[in-house]
Amino acid sequence: xxxxxxxxxxxxxxxxxxxxxxxxxxxxxxxxxxxxxxxxxxxxxxxxxxxxxxxxxxxxxxxxxxxxxxxxxxxxxxxxxxxxxxxxxxxxxxxxxxxxxxxxxxxxxxxxxxxxxxxxxxxxxxxxxxxxxxxxxxxxxxxxxxxxxxxxxxxxxxxxxxxxxxxxxxxxxxxxxxxxxxxxxxxxxxxxxxxxxxxxxxxxxxxxxxxxxxxxxxxxxxxxxxx
Amino acid sequence: xxxxxxxxxxxxxxxxxxxxxxxxxxxxxxxxxxxxxxxxxxxxxxxxxxxxxxxxxxxxxxxxxxxxxxxxxxxxxxxxxxxxxxxxxxxxxxxxxxxxxxxxxxxxxxxxxxxxxxxxxxxxxxxxxxxxxxxxxxxxxxxxxxx
Numbered sequence: 225x226x227x228x229x230x231x232x233x234x235x236x237x238x239x240x241x242x243x244x245x246x247x248x249x250x251x252x253x254x255x256x257x258x259x260x261x262x263x264x265x266x267x268x269x270x271x272x273x274x275x276x277x278x279x280x281x282x283x284x285x286x287x288x289x290x291x292x293x294x295x296x297x298x299x300x301x302x303x304x305x306x307x308x309x310x311x312x313x314x315x316x317x318x319x320x321x322x323x324x325x326x327x328x329x330x331x332x333x334x335x336x337x338x339x340x341x342x343x344x345x346x347x348x349x350x351x352x353x354x355x356x357x358x359x360x361x362x363x364x365x366x367x368x369x370x371x372x373x374x375x376x377x378x379x380x381x382x383x384x385x386x387x388x389x390x391x392x393x394x395x396x397x398x399x400x401x402x403x404x405x406x407x408x409x410x411x412x413x414x415x416x417x418x419x420x421x422x423x424x425x426x427x428x429x430x431x432x433x434x435x436x437x438x439x440x441x442x443x444x445x446x447x448x449x450x451x
Numbered sequence: 452x453x454x455x456x457x458x459x460x461x462x463x464x465x466x467x468x469x470x471x472x473x474x475x476x477x478x479x480x481x482x483x484x485x486x487x488x489x490x491x492x493x494x495x496x497x498x499x500x501x502x503x504x505x506x507x508x509x510x511x512x513x514x515x516x517x518x519x520x521x522x523x524x525x526x527x528x529x530x531x532x533x534x535x536x537x538x539x540x541x542x543x544x545x546x547x548x549x550x551x552x553x554x555x556x557x558x559x560x561x562x563x564x565x566x567x568x569x570x571x572x573x574x575x576x577x578x579x580x581x582x583x584x585x586x587x588x589x590x591x592x593x594x595x596x597x598x
Contacts, residue, residue, distance in 0.1 A: 236535055244536040254540055265547055269554050276558030279566070279576040285496055302496065307489050314485065318478045321526050325470055373580035380580060435526045439519055446515040450492045451508045 253429045257436045260398075264440050267394065268447055271387040280374030282384050284449050287365075287372050292355055306449045309352045310441065313399075316345025317438040320406075324431040327424025332413060335427060339410045342434065346403040353396050357389070365389075388448060395444050398437045405430050477525040484518050 236243045244251050275281055289300035291308075319341040326334025364371035370385040409430045418424045488511050495507045524530035529537055565572045 236533065244539070245533045246536060251536070254536070258540060258543060261544065265550065269550055272551070273554045273558035276555050277561045277565075279562065279573075303489060303492055307485070310485055311482075314478070314481055317522070317526055318474065321474050322471075325474065328470075373582060377579055378576060379578045432527055435522055438526075439522045442515055442518050442522065446488070446511060450488060450511050 247425060249429050250425065250432070253432045257432060260436065261440075264391075264394070264443070267387075267391050268443060271391065271447065274383050274387065278381060278383065280376055280378045280380060282370070282372040282380050283375035286375075287360075288356075288449055290359055303449065305352070305356065306445060309349055309356075310445050312345055312349045312352065313438050313441050316342050316349070317435055319345060320431050320434045324424075324428050327418070327427040330419075330424070332416075332419060335413050335418075335424060336410065339406055339413065339427075343403055343406050343410065346399055346406065346434075350396065350399055350403070353392065353399075357392075360385075391444060392448070395437070395440055398440065402430075402434050402437045405433060473525060477521050480521055481518055484514050484521075488514050 234241070236245065246254075285302035286300070288306060289302040291301060291305040294301065319338045323335050323338035323342060326332075326338060360366075365385045365388075367386055367389055368382050370380055370382045372380060372384065374380045409427055412418065412426065413424075418426060491507050491511055491514075495504055498504050498507075529540065
């Protein structure tokens with residue numbers, strides 16, 4: 225008898241148990257993120273399809289080759305600024321995971337500290353993006369306007385800027401929502417909401433969303449800046 | 452209500468110290484993968500050979516998928532969830548395999564057809580485009596730019 229119970233797996237579907245072994249809100253967050261993944265996937269695949277259906281494409285290393293307070297006349301610096309943005313987002317993801325972990329241990333102080341760091345990381349990322357958009361705008365790039373020729377010097381289309389601003393804009397909007405959600409979480413933590421509930425599961429749901437934003441940036445970064 | 456749903460969920464086996472260690476380990480892995488990606492990006496910059504370039508791009512995409520695996524698996528904790536949940540999330544995402552292959556193939560085919568049958572498209576896209584300004588000088592507002 226003892227051996228059979230050890231071998232038979234837990235019957236999650238026979239009733240009386242949570243079949244996914246997570247609470248309702250977390251499961252729904254996963255489903256939402258899956259649908260969001262399809263939205264971003266559709267955007268990025270549309271970008272890829274258009275790129276495959278066009279003869280030339282601007283070289284990202286020529287387009288994205290500046291950073292704030294760059295000395296005038298210095299040589300172009302591709303990939304520098306965007307790698308800083310990438311690291312900001314990765315580090316803010318780490319502080320978020322530490323906040324979730326502190327929540328597991330009912331460590332209010334740890335949650336507050338790491339949430340503040342995560343919010344600062346998100347704001348830093350948004351500031352970087354605001355700077356980059358402003359810079360590109362002053363170079364003449366916007367929806368419907370593309371001053372950058374193709375990599376081989378031929379006439380380019382506005383698809384490049386349209387996709388860039390739409391997709392990084394949609395991602396930036398997600399970062400912004402994530403920062404707002406994290407601020408709400410911080411206020412709820414400071415108001416002892418989770419202490420009263422006896423658990424910090426809400427932080428986990430916010431954490432899932434924040435990691436997803438980081439995950440999307442991994443794809444956006446690769447598709448627009450590297451490849 | 453919240454209380455109820457939280458207590459019916461079975462505990463996820465995790466020792467506190469091991470969890471923090473794992474977080475830092477994954478952070479290290481993500482940092483290294485990003486640095487390798489950037490290294491490949493810099494290496495690719497001056498390259499003329501298109502075939503090698505394509506291989507490097509393939510390597511970058513594999514590294515990107517590895518990063519995605521670590522973020523979803525460890526930061527989002529999916530690797531430690533039960534099989535039911537993992538499958539519910541992962542199986543629908545298999546659609547992306549079809550989605551990507553079909554659409555990129557379609558885009559490429561469309562381009563070939565345009566080059567073959569649309570003389571205007573071919574001529575237009577091989578015209579030379581003047582760089583409006585060198586990125587080096589100070590950014591002055593362009594006369595054509597709308598505000």
